[in-house]
Amino acid sequence: MVLCGVAAYLVVQYVTGGGGSHGCKVVSATGAGTSYEFTPEQAANAATIAAVGTGRNMPERAVTIALATALQESGLRNIEHGDRDSLGLFQQRPSQGWGSAQQIMDPTYAAGIFYAHLAKVPGYADLPLTVAAQKVQRSGYPEAYAKHEPDAELLSAALTGQAAATLTCDGRFDPAAQAIGPDAVRAALVRDFGRDALQETGAEVGGAPVPSPSPSPSVTATASGRTVTVPVPLGTRTDASGRDERERGWQLAHWAVANSSALHIQRVTYAGRVWIAGSDGGAWQQVRSQGVAGAEKSVGVVRIVTGQ
Template identity: 70%
Template sequence: MPQSSPSPKRRGRLLRRGAAFVVLLAVAGYLAVQYVTGGTGGPGCEVVSDKGGPARYEFTPEQAVNAATIAAVGTGRGLPERAVTIALATALQESGLRNITHGDRDSLGLFQQRPSMGWGTQEEILDPTYSAGIFYEHLAKVPDYTRLPLTVAAQRVQRSGFPEAYAKHEPDAALLAAALTGRSAATLTCEGRPGATRTAGDADSVRAALLRDFGRDALQPTAAEVSGAKATPSPTPSVIKKDERTVVLPVPAGKDSAAGRGAGERGWQLAHWAVANASELHIKRVSYAGREWTAGNTDSTWRAITAPGAAEGASGAQSVRIVTTP
């Protein structure tokens, strides 16, 4: 005798359960891929206040790379931390710190700049270094922008239809700016899983990325005040070790006369930049000023190191040491 078919109600329950199971499998698969590849689908980086307290901002490896570029371009132009904060808050509002290829009308990129409004070609605007640079170029023309409320300064550059929207991003942008300009030490960490966006895992690729964001200044420090005299920049300021996996960036002692910042700020900017780019550039370890960050640590903290010379350059000056994965 043939078995009776399930009732419509029971068939509905079975279908719903089946659909839910498929969704769970899809989500699990997606999260597994993100974990293995270091994808951009969820947080993986964090910045905290150097003053303690609950202030913190979680963001993705993709956002970290773009934020580090924005900060590097700003300091490379000799602009103050406030300018970097304004730029980061603007990019958070306009694109979520993602280099997107679409937007309102012909808006593109981190700052949603429009080719038709004279911001540059589509290719230029989709270059984060260019788009950050042209933003700062316009910001620098705003009279007394460092004294204006952030939302006013950003609006005078962007001419947005929602001018008050920038204000809500100021706390997160300020945390990022403090870390990525180097003013706050050991406050930015990432999980640092190797990314799939670039096959780099060598020192040459790290050098190329430094040149992309900082220009020659990253590899050739500007003259610094040392014992009352100008120091001569080293002709080989960055060193690739024999294993071709290590980049050493000497940080001149004293004050950087070009940017008006202390050596510690310069050093921590480079160190935080390296951590922000860890997934993309397959960076395994970063050390500076007696502290070390290692990719894959469950707590992703900067730990004290005691090995002799671990944070020193060949001349004895403090250096940022970046080690890539094999």
């Protein structure tokens, strides 16, 4: 029994990320003092889940449900094993019609098919989180999702842009990362947010038309690296999920910080705030630089600086 207990503890530590150095942290925007610490790998996966959800015009509640589900099922890790043939972030099973093993191991696909099933649950946004998640997952432990709701709410608020400057990472680069630099950043934006994240009206990517256009990011060289500038449409308009432009801007900014380790992102600026890898513990600071300060205080663009 003691050995079984130790084994169970080790499994929980591995899956949920307990112990060791985390590297990323999200805090409450209300000043309540609540926070959640997690790894860069978990941060990148959480950012993908949120981006796919908002890209499908799902509300913040749906993103919270998805994040809590992934926290329970895999600890926000894209694992290649599980109960029977379960795989990936949501432990979806090829034998149960969730897709091929290759598809399920793609976080963007896995999140998308989770949302597709969630959207079919009548009144899911008004259900208790654990009930909504269980109607999608059909888990043998239906109450297990509830304990992750507070952490999922913090992540969702940051990664949908509802909360500003609440997600930080220390910015330690992943030495194993192969795809880095501005092209990798733009490819990752397309992967998570869709083709229209980079294209203007009427543009095409790979011969496919873009249904929902957004302004196109540009890349410029600076003394500190190469900057990917992602325009955020100005105004007071909201999208189908109810978010305004400033919230979409903070979603992009937090997404960049969450992916800073994997993509070797050095600096992110938005709305007068700046995040710099390895500086002040990765905390967001007020922009104090001269010259470009006016541009960096704009809510109209997110600037992402890479070293390549």
